Amino acid sequence: MASIWVGSRGTIRDYPGFSPSVDAEAIHKAIRGLGTDEKTLISILTERSKAQRQLIAKEYQAAYGKELKDDLKGDLSGHFKHLMVALVTPPAVFDAKQLKKSMKGAGTNEDALIEILTTRTSRQMKEISQAYYTVYKKSLGDDISSETSGDFRKALLTLADGRRDESLKVDEHLAKKDAQILYDAGENKWGTDEDKFTEILCLRSFPQLKLTFDEYRNISQKDIEDSIKGELSGHFEDLLLAIVHCARNTPAFLAERLHRALKGAGTDEFTLNRIMVSRSETDLLDIRAEFKKHYGYSLYSAIK
Numbered sequence: 001m002a003s004i005w006v007g008s009r010g011t012i013r014d015y016p017g018f019s020p021s022v023d024a025e026a027i028h029k030a031i032r033g034l035g036t037d038e039k040t041l042i043s044i045l046t047e048r049s050k051a052q053r054q055l056i057a058k059e060y061q062a063a064y065g066k067e068l069k070d071d072l073k074g075d076l077s078g079h080f081k082h083l084m085v086a087l088v089t090p091p092a093v094f095d096a097k098q099l100k101k102s103m104k105g106a107g108t109n110e111d112a113l114i115e116i117l118t119t120r121t122s123r124q125m126k127e128i129s130q131a132y133y134t135v136y137k138k139s140l141g142d143d144i145s146s147e148t149s150g151d152f153r154k155a156l157l158t159l160a161d162g163r164r165d166e167s168l169k170v171d172e173h174l175a176k177k178d179a180q181i182l183y184d185a186g187e188n189k190w191g192t193d194e195d196k197f198t199e200i201l202c203l204r205s206f207p208q209l210k211l212t213f214d215e216y217r218n219i220s221q222k223d224i225e226d227s228i229k230g231e232l233s234g235h236f237e238d239l240l241l242a243i244v245h246c247a248r249n250t251p252a253f254l255a256e257r258l259h260r261a262l263k264g265a266g267t268d269e270f271t272l273n274r275i276m277v278s279r280s281e282t283d284l285l286d287i288r289a290e291f292k293k294h295y296g297y298s299l300y301s302a303i304k
Helices: 020-032 038-045 050-064 068-075 078-087 091-103 110-119 122-136 140-147 150-160 172-185 194-203 206-220 224-231 234-262 269-279 284-295 299-303
Strands: none
Touching: 020 038, 020 050, 020 068, 038 078, 050 068, 068 078, 078 269, 091 110, 091 122, 091 140, 091 269, 110 150, 110 234, 110 269, 122 140, 122 150, 140 150, 150 194, 150 234, 172 194, 172 206, 194 206, 194 234, 206 224, 206 234, 224 234, 234 269, 234 284, 234 299, 269 284, 284 299
16 A cells, blocks of 8 residues: 655665564664663664554564553653654654644744645645544644634645645646736735635645746746745745745755754754654655755755
8 A cells, every 4th residue: 555655755665674573672672771772773763664663663562561652752862862753653643743842832833834734745634634633632723723823824724624636737727817816816916815825825736836836927027936025924925935835846845944954053953853754755865955956065964
C-alpha cells in the first residue's frame, strides 16, 4: 500500500534486511545500559523508514511492556530527545503535536502553523485532523478558531479542512477566470475582497495555481506576490505568500525555512527538527538541492 506520507524524493528508504525484533533489542540495550549509547540509537532510527520505525515501536512494546517513545523521553534530553521521539511518532500524530505546540502557551507560533498547513496534502490534512482529535479530544478547527482571528483564521480553517484539489490536470479556462477574479478582488478594486483570495489560493491545486499566476501576470502586468504584498497585511499576507511559494516550488519554500532556522545567533531547532523529520521521506533530496542552489553551500554543512 502506497503511503500518503512517502514520496519519491526522500533521503530515507526502507532498510533492506529489516528485522523489527533485532532493532528493538538493540535499542533496548542502548537505552538500558550504563549511560546511553546514542550512536546505536542514531544509526537505527535515522536509517529506517517511518513504516519500519512504527514496527520497531510495536515490537518494543510487545517485548518490554513499555512504549519506546516513553523510554526515549525518560533517557534522553534536549533537542536530541525531541528528534528521536519525533522519529518514532506516526507522521500524522507528529504533525498534530507540532500544531498543538504552535498554539500553546502565550502567543501563537504563526510560522509553524503556516508551514504545516500549506505544505501538507489534503489527504494528509484529513489524517492530521483525525490524529489531533484522537490525541487532544478537541478538533483542530476549534483550536485554530480560538487562537487566531479574521481572514487569517478563515484561510487556516479552509486549509485545515483538507479540501484543496489534488488532481494534476490543469484547466486553462479556469486559470483565466480565477486570475481575473483575483485581479478584480485586489488591484482593480478600491479595498480588497479577501474572501476571493482565500477561496482560490486555499482550494485550487498547486499546478492549477501556477497556471493562474501566469495568467494573472498577463492581466495585471504584476506578479501575484507583489499584489498580495500591496493589498494585504499581517499573518494573512504571510499565509498567502507561503501558498504562492509552495505552489511554485514547495522544496524551495522549505529550504528557505531551513535556512532561516539555521542562520543567525541561535538555531531554531523546533523548525529544523520538524522539517527534517517530516520531509525525510517525501522531498528532502529536492530541499537539499534547492538549499545549495539558493545559498551556495550545502544543507549538510549548514547543519554541521
